[in-house]
Amino acid sequence: MPATTESSLSGVLVHSTAYRRPSATQASADAIPLLIDDVYHIFHLATPSNTVHHPPRLRSSWCRMRSFDLIQWHRDSLPIVQPGTDHANHADPDGAWTGSAIIGPDGKLNIFYTGYNLAKDGQQKILKVQASDRHGSVFEKGSEEIKIVCTPKERATYENIDFRDPYVFFNEQEGLYWMLLGTRLAKGSPWSRGCLALLRSQDLSSWQLQTEPFYMPNDMYCPECPELFTLNNGKWYLVYSRFQAPDAGTVYRMADSPYGPFRVPRDGSNGRLDGRRWYAAKSCEKQGDPTKRIFFGWIGDYNKADKKWLWGGDMALPREVSARDDGTLFIDLAIPLLDQGMSSTGLLTPPYPTKSSSMQLSSIGTTQYQYLDSIDIPAPSALHCLTFTIQTMDAHSFGLVFDTDSNMPGPKLRLIRSADGSFEATLLTSLPPLDDFWADQYNLYLPRSIDGPEIIRHVGLRLEDPIKVLRTDDLIQIFLGGRVMSYRIVPDVSEAIEKHRNAPDCSPGTLAYSVFVEDGEVVLHNVSTCMIE
16 A cells, blocks of 8 residues: 655765665665656665565565756655555555556646556556645555456456556647556467557546557567657657567667557667666656656666576666667766766765776787776775777777686677677677586586576677776676666676686775787777776
């Protein structure tokens, strides 16, 4: 049941850990952003404390953070929405799941979300709760199920279990509110009947279900966390998340109208802005600029005990999305951490000044590695920033290796230049697994992870601008050429390999980056590092 909350935006600087997750024992998940009177309201799901797997971990609540500038954040002390307690009478006792927030025709803030009830075969219901004003100062106690106008036969077009993640907006062309839902057709191949359903309303109370799917790509199990928007450039963008390959993660599709058809962008990444580890990302209009949007997503936790990726984790850094001339999307860091404005924000903390230099690496006919200076980490939550520009390159490939030692490489960012001058960027796990015969012969059993050996690949990148590598704890976020690569570094070597490894060449509490070059020469300009606490 929704909790009654009341708070004001104080503008107090909150540490990055408070933005990343509600507490050390809770994870953040699906973001629901909304810009209200130049204030960013970021609702997001939060897991119960000290939970790992479904179903306890997914008994989520709605939390809220607010900011004027995407740097200083105020977090509400209480959740906005909490799960119910009665499986017989509440629709959400096993989780208040993803939805959307919108200001209604009466000027009040409305929240739509998915209620989850395992006692009713995992049934999902769309629930609504309203605030007392446009800012969400106080929310009503209790929620109500929305009224869906349709016959039983029409409702039977879609499954009961996957009928969730409502995204609500006002379609000015029709003068009606639209709601997109992630769902599945009731009949068809179980692996390809995932689709989006459309409902229409005049007043946010009564909704007419359209039985023809709004979007049906015929290649996925179920789409999650959809949204639909325009950037005032004549194009419409449908964004949703896929937990199943191909192109797992948050993707976008393009159309010339809100009715589609929505096409896969020819942007070198098949509409992926990042990889599968940046998930359930959603956006709101940028403050003062309707031609851009600010995206928020999460990077999942990894449970070392059973070597499983988890639902929920850390909120990724805010990202700004704009449109290129051809309509495809360009994504970059939304906050000015890496320019001269950084010192004015108070985020660049002495004694960690920015260092800048050039670097030339040459290796003819072989591959050479060179360490960057070891970087002391003052605190677990500190954000380390590494930037560089490619001045010249005639090598076959070059890149970075993360957390390497003298015996085995860590995850690797590999850049290859194409004949047309563009780049292919690949984030790789340490080593690819061996065929069974060789693994048996040498007793070298490398894990066969869902992320490996290739984690993310982007092609056709233009890398005239600086490449930005941001690192906090085990999280990596790499911004390059209008794309991002997000990953959580996990132990991906088995015990059989671990016993053969040498001790790391750097002491605990440091980061070790290596730069490598393969058969050729590369010159890097403005190689800069800084630390932000």
